[in-house]
Amino acid sequence: MDKIRIVGEKELRGRVEISGAKNAALPAMAATLLTPEIVSLENLPYVRDILTTRELLESIGVAAEVLENGTGTFKAADAGALEAPYELVKTMRASVLVLGPMLARFKKARISLPGGCAIGARPINLHLQGLEKMGAKCDVSHGYVEATTTKLRGAYIQFETVTVTGTENLMMAAVLAEGETILDNAACEPEVENLADMLCAMGAKIDGAGTRTIRIRGVKKLKGCRHRIIPDRIEAGTFAIAAAITRGDVEIADCNPKHLTSVLGQLSLAGAEISMGETGFRVRGHSEISSKNVTTYPYPAFPTDMQAQYMALMTQGDATSIITETIFENRFMHALELIRMGADIKVEGRQAIVRGGATLTGAKVQASDLRASASLILAGLAAKGETIIDRVYHLDRGYARIEEKMARLGAEIERIS
Numbered sequence: 099m100d101k102i103r104i105v106g107e108k109e110l111r112g113r114v115e116i117s118g119a120k121n122a123a124l125p126a127m128a129a130t131l132l133t134p135e136i137v138s139l140e141n142l143p144y145v146r147d148i149l150t151t152r153e154l155l156e157s158i159g160v161a162a163e164v165l166e167n168g169t170g171t172f173k174a175a176d177a178g179a180l181e182a183p184y185e186l187v188k189t190m191r192a193s194v195l196v197l198g199p200m201l202a203r204f205k206k207a208r209i210s211l212p213g214g215c216a217i218g219a220r221p222i223n224l225h226l227q228g229l230e231k232m233g234a235k236c237d238v239s240h241g242y243v244e245a246t247t248t249k250l251r252g253a254y255i256q257f258e259t260v261t262v263t264g265t266e267n268l269m270m271a272a273v274l275a276e277g278e279t280i281l282d283n284a285a286c287e288p289e290v291e292n293l294a295d296m297l298c299a300m301g302a303k304i305d306g307a308g309t310r311t312i313r314i315r316g317v318k319k320l321k322g323c324r325h326r327i328i329p330d331r332i333e334a335g336t337f338a339i340a341a342a343i344t345r346g347d348v349e350i351a352d353c354n355p356k357h358l359t360s361v362l363g364q365l366s367l368a369g370a371e372i373s374m375g376e377t378g379f380r381v382r383g384h385s386e387i388s389s390k391n392v393t394t395y396p397y398p399a400f401p402t403d404m405q406a407q408y409m410a411l412m413t414q415g416d417a418t419s420i421i422t423e424t425i426f427e428n429r430f431m432h433a434l435e436l437i438r439m440g441a442d443i444k445v446e447g448r449q450a451i452v453r454g455g456a457t458l459t460g461a462k463v464q465a466s467d468l469r470a471s472a473s474l475i476l477a478g479l480a481a482k483g484e485t486i487i488d489r490v491y492h493l494d495r496g497y498a499r500i501e502e503k504m505a506r507l508g509a510e511i512e513r514i515s
């Protein structure tokens with residue numbers, strides 16, 4: 099099992115190019131099920147979750163090819179096994195994203211329940227309630243959901259909680275349904291908007307993506323398309339914090355700064371110097387890092403996927419900060435490992451109280467989820483001495499060659515197998 103070794107206290111300097119967004123690529127790949135014609139995707143990040151999704155699509159009968167250069171070609175001519183098996187879904191919860199498109203196109207689907215993960219129970223009840231409102235029958239038993247329908251019909255669906263993949267799943271179900279669907283209290287993430295752009299390029303009729311109310315008018319069929327995946331705003335935010343925590347000077351290129359205004363706003367509050375461009379931005383870290391509280395909320399507010407990385411930065415603040423996590427019930431696992439590196443953090447329910455000024459020292463630590471791994475890398479960059487991070491397969495799910503990108507910026511970092 100690979101590990102990552104870091105020797106800290108090196109300032110990061112230079113330019114890094116951001117890869118495509120995993121969380122835009124996954125729904126886009128699922129959407130290829132909606133048409134028998136060829137779909138080409140560009141700027142796919144070459145990460146584990148993308149390869150897992152390719153494998154899942156192939157098992158459903160899709161001819162799917164993903165190249166390391168980020169291009170993918172898909173053709174769901176006809177159905178294979180209309181099933182997402184437990185062995186695959188347990189490695190990637192986002193497999194649930196094939197449910198909506200499979201129902202819309204093939205009128206049935208058998209999906210293993212994703213189950214929880216390190217950060218929480220992660221139920222899919224809102225996905226299933228929405229599909230049932232559209233005329234699907236969803237039976238849950240033996241760890242699977244069996245969904246069938248004669249024809250999906252448009253419906254008014256109000257989400258009691260903002261759900262990103264719930265919004266995406268139901269948008270994909272609605273594009274071939276009979277009539278109009280309204281998704282209320284929908285997720286506004288850029289990844290949702292990117293999916294809507296792709297579906298419209300296939301001939302779907304969608305208004306309001308990127309706002310809390312999305313209107314979809316069903317069409318008879320969809321055609322193939324060529325679609326580009328947006329840059330990964332969370333990878334960009336992760337490198338921004340790497341520049342701040344090492345007091346470096348990094349240009350973060352090939353991204354859309356507008357997708358992370360809340361993160362960049364928070365970083366400038368914390369003392370980093372940010373200069374914005376059209377397709378990138380520059381972050382200069384200053385010796386003084388100010389402790390500033392933050393609370394995670396759905397987009398466009400500060401994202402939960404940046405919470406762990408921000409906590410690493412706050413261990414270096416000039417006072418005490420409070421980090422409140424409102425999205426997931428157990429997303430402070432990284433705090434325990436940061437404490438082992440010398441951080442002073444107290445977790446109380448949904449809040450972590452981070453006392454700044456900690457002298458971080460390198461240690462053997464263990465990743466628990468994708469973003470927790472990123473926060474351990476950031477802490478390792480700032481720590482005195484050597485840090486060895488175990489279980490980096492979590493990292494490989496969503497970051498393409500992060501250690502190579504960090505090394506090119508001057509970090510002393512390497513992967514050891």
Ligand code: EPZ
Binds near residue numbers: 218225
């Ligand atoms: C997406 O997960 C992302 N994954 C997550 O990124 C991200 O952290 C999350 O959105 C929040 O922004 C992908 O896009 C593939 P939710 P998702 O449904 O859709 C509750 C990463 O690191 N909920 O928006 O699964 C849920 O428990 C990953 O890349 C229900 O109760 O998250 C949570 O408390 C981690 N019932 C809240 O809603 C449901 O049916 C938000 O979850 C669905 C969700």
